[in-house]
Amino acid sequence: MTSPTIKQVHNQAVSRSFSLRLNRALPMMTRRLAAVVLEVSLVTASAVIPYSIGEYAKDHSPAEPVPINPVVAATEEAIAKTLAYPRARLNRQVAPLTNLFWCGAIVMPITIVSWQLYQLGKTGQTTPKQWLKLRVVTPMGTPPGLIRAVWREAVGRWGLPLGTAYLLWRYTGAFPDFGILLGLAGVMLLIEHGSGWIHSRRRAFHDRMAGTYVVNASQGLASGSFNGWQTGRDHSVTLEFDNGWHQRSETSTHDQPNHPSVTTIVLTSQSSSRQAPHLWGWMRRHPGATLLILSFTGMASVLGTFVGTQVYIQRQANWREVNQQNNEVFLALVKQLSSTSATALEERQGAILALARLDDPRAVPFLVDLLGQENTPSLIDTLQQALVSKGGEALPPLQRLNQALQNDRDTLARRGTPGEQQLVALRQRATNRAIAKILTIYSSELHDADLSRTDLSQMDTRSVQFTLVLDNLDLAGLNFRSAILTGGSFQNSRFYGAGADQRWGTFDDWIADLSGAELKEADLTGANLNNVLMARTNLIRAILNRANLADSYLIGANFSSAQLIGADLTRAVLENASLTGANLGEVKASLVNLHGGSLGQVSAVGGDFSFADLTQSNWQGADLSGANFSHAKLQDADLSSTKLVKANLSQAQLQNAKLQNTNLSEVDLRGANLTGTDFLGAMFATAVPVKSDQFITQPPSAASGARVQGVNFARAKNLDTNQLQYICNHGGRHPECP
Structure with missing residues (x-):
């Protein structure tokens, strides 16, 4: 068993x-x-x-x-x-x-x-x-x-x-x-x-x-x-273990094999026999050296504590003395500025400039508050100069004063006297000039400045004129969200720059935020707006010729009647944007996202829209002569009454697009998807006059007609007899072709 x-x-x-x-x-x-x-x-x-x-x-x-x-x-x-x-x-x-x-x-x-x-x-x-x-x-x-x-x-x-x-x-x-x-x-x-x-x-x-x-x-x-x-x-x-073998007993059967049996398990520890030296043992063996080291350490600690305490006390005393002196000077200047006598005008101007040179955190807020209350034009200009000398630290209080003065102007415009309106306009002009000068002088140091909701729009009244001019400046990283910059000039200025690591295309890049800003009639010729945030920005009649808008974020932006000749819109996001009546001549818009965009009456002669997303966009009445739409997505796009002479629509996706009454002379349609495309009234070729001074014409030639070789028109809509005849005669495919 x-x-x-x-x-x-x-x-x-x-x-x-x-x-x-x-x-x-x-x-x-x-x-x-x-x-x-x-x-x-x-x-x-x-x-x-x-x-x-x-x-x-x-x-x-x-x-x-x-x-x-x-x-x-x-x-x-x-x-x-x-x-x-x-x-x-x-x-x-x-x-x-x-x-x-x-x-x-x-x-x-x-x-x-x-x-x-x-x-x-x-x-x-x-x-x-x-x-x-x-x-x-x-x-x-x-x-x-x-x-x-x-x-x-x-x-x-x-x-x-x-x-x-x-x-x-x-x-x-x-x-x-x-x-x-x-x-x-x-x-x-x-x-x-x-x-x-x-x-x-x-x-x-x-x-x-x-x-x-x-x-x-x-x-x-x-x-x-x-x-x-x-x-x-x-x-x-x-x-490690020691083992033995059971010797076969006399009574064991011959066919029973021997089985190993563990007799002893030996667990060996390989720890070092020599203990590592420790501090207490060394101190017991060297009592004299230990006492000497402890004595020197104690003396050094006491001496260091005493010296450190004296240095700290002296620094605190110096700091209190400097603060007391600054406080006395600040109070004296404030008292001098409180004088209202006519003979104290020059003294008040000197006090303002002295206060600007004072290293006191209360100086800038006081000067800004004084600007918001000053009635003398010459002192208003002096306050402006003083605040400019304070640099970037003056921008936050100036921004708040700008918003307050704008509110005052709106209120006085309804029930204020001309004198009150004039005084507020002078204060606002001084505030705007101070902001503009600070941006001009210290532009390379203000990459995180907040100027959101600031009104820097053009002022043009009888005695108060102001136009924002920030040409050729580094404005990268500035926050102009919802700011009013109407009529401003930003020619060749940069709104995008490498961050602190000085490498382009990284997380810390300085990117200006112009979302919701009013840039109506602004001049942005040659400006670098690459990667800039401009969602819902108003750019009606703005000039953006040769501007770099590549990779910019322009959802819902309004470019109606804007000038974008030679602008770079590569990979820009322009979903639901309005470009009605804009001039897009020679624009670079490859891979642009214009989904749902309004582009009626635009002039985009020679524009490049290859690989662009133009789904559900509206181009009615546009001049698209010579434009490149190869591989573009034009599903559900409305191209009715457009001029597409010599345009390139090869490999384009034109499902359910409207090409009603469109001039398609010399258009390249090869490889295009025309499922559901509406060709009602479209012209595939234009008759050419025999002589320029005669009305006699000759039938359109293949050279002047659309290129339709191999194009499948089987699912296209509203093709009339003449269109079908042209398609069949020039290599197109349709069930009615022989």
């Missing part, structure tokens, strides 16, 4: 035999690599899938865009700041479904990572490790615990390699090339995970750092102790 011990040994042998077959089929290092790939793929998929769905919803959802979720916006900004992603390309308004799925793209990876770490700490296995029969254990054979698991994964496996790659990228000149960062990260992760190949027990750096081992889960390790585990190699590593 077989004993229980023999059965247990037999079961263990079967289990070990199955594990051995699994190891031979798939080695340990291969399974560990597969587990890493599966773990990364699981987390990546949990973020990429909802993000991709949200991105698709953003581009295709018919719902009205809403502001991006604050949590998503903060996450997006943090990632952009870390990876130096340009701030101007961040999302601001998205579809409601996009907000939902992008929130999921944040929550799901965090949830999965947290659950996997919890599993790893409690059981030693993540889900992929369970699939591949792997387990992470401590030297005692127990699960690593949550703290050790976090240390192993967050610091050892990912933190150190990715952190090292990021530091090398950020501070070795490779910044901001994102491709180099990916390459460095891959190399560092490969080195870290490949470190197990060169270790005798196939332990990677993160395992040695956390004090863990990766073993076969099928071994069934006991909690608290174990006699061996599988390392990176295919053999067991065991603790």
Whole structure:
């Protein structure tokens, strides 16, 4: 009869035999690599899938865009700041479904990572490790615990390699090339995970750092102790033990094999026999030196404390003395400025200029308040000069005074006397001039100045004139949100610049904000508005010839009757913008987003709109001669009564577009998608007069007609007999063609 011990040994042998077959089929290092790939793929998929769905919803959802979720916006900004992603390309308004799925793209990876770490700490296995029969254990054979698991994964496996790659990228000149960062990260992760190949027990750096081992889960390790585990190699590593063999007894059967039996387990400690020296032992062996060191240390501490205290007391006394002197001077100047006698005018002017030179935080607010109350024109001009000398620190109070004076002007315009209106206008002109001069003199130091809702519009009355002139200046980073800049001149000025790192296209770039600003009739000729925020900005009759508006954010902007000759609108976002009557001659608008834009009566002769998104845009009555619309999206666009002579519409998407009464002479339609396109009254060719002074014409030639070779007109709408005849005669395709 077989004993229980023999059965247990037999079961263990079967289990070990199955594990051995699994190891031979798939080695340990291969399974560990597969587990890493599966773990990364699981987390990546949990973020990429909802993000991709949200991105698709953003581009295709018919719902009205809403502001991006604050949590998503903060996450997006943090990632952009870390990876130096340009701030101007961040999302601001998205579809409601996009907000939902992008929130999921944040929550799901965090949830999965947290659950996997919890599993790893409690059981030693993540889900992929369970699939591949792997387990992470401590030297005692127990699960690593949550703290050790976090240390192993967050610091050892990912933190150190990715952190090292990021530091090398950020501070070795490779910044901001994102491709180099990916390459460095891959190399560092490969080195870290490949470190197990060169270790005798196939332990990677993160395992040695956390004090863990990766073993076969099928071994069934006991909690608290174990006699061996599988390392990176295919053999067991065991603790030291002495064993013996049972001698076969006389009564044993001949066919019964001998079984090994452990008689003694010896656990050896390899700690050093020589203890490291410590401070207390050294002090006991050297009492004299210890006493001398302590004495000198005590004397130095007392002397240092005394000297430091005296220096601090003297500095405080000097500070109080300087503050008292400044306070006395400030009060004396304020008292002098309070004088209202006619003979004190020159003294008051001197006091104003002296107050501007005083290093006192109360000086600027006092001067600004005085400007808002002063009645003497000469003193108003003196206050303006004094505030200009204070530089950028005077802008915030001047902005508030500007808004207050504008409110006063609006109030007095209804029920004020001419004298009161004139006085407020003088104060406002002085305020506006001070702001303009500060921007002119200190422009390179004011990249974060806030001038939102400031009224710097043109003033033209009988005795008060003001025109904002900020030509050839660095205005990058300024906040002009909802400011009134009507009639201002900004020729060749820069509203976009490299940030503190002096590298273009990174997160800290200085980008001006002109959203909602009034720039009616402003002169922005040659201005650099690249990446600038200009949503809902009013640019009616503005001059933007040769201006750089590439990558700018212009949703809902109004360019009606504006001059944009030779302007660069590459990749600009102009959704629902109005360009009615604008001059877009030779404009560079490749990849521009003009979805839902109003472009009626525009002149875009020779403009480049290749690959542009012009879906649902309205071009009625426009002159688009020679324009390039190759590969453009023109679905549901209204091109009725337009002049498209010599335009390039090859490979364009014209589904359901309206080309009614359009002149299509010499237009290239090859490769265009004309499903549902309305050609009612469209002219494919123009008859040419025989002589310039005669009305006799000859039939249109192929050279003067539209290029329709191979174009499928089968699903086009409202094609008349003459149009079909031209299509069939010139290589077009239609069911009625022979």
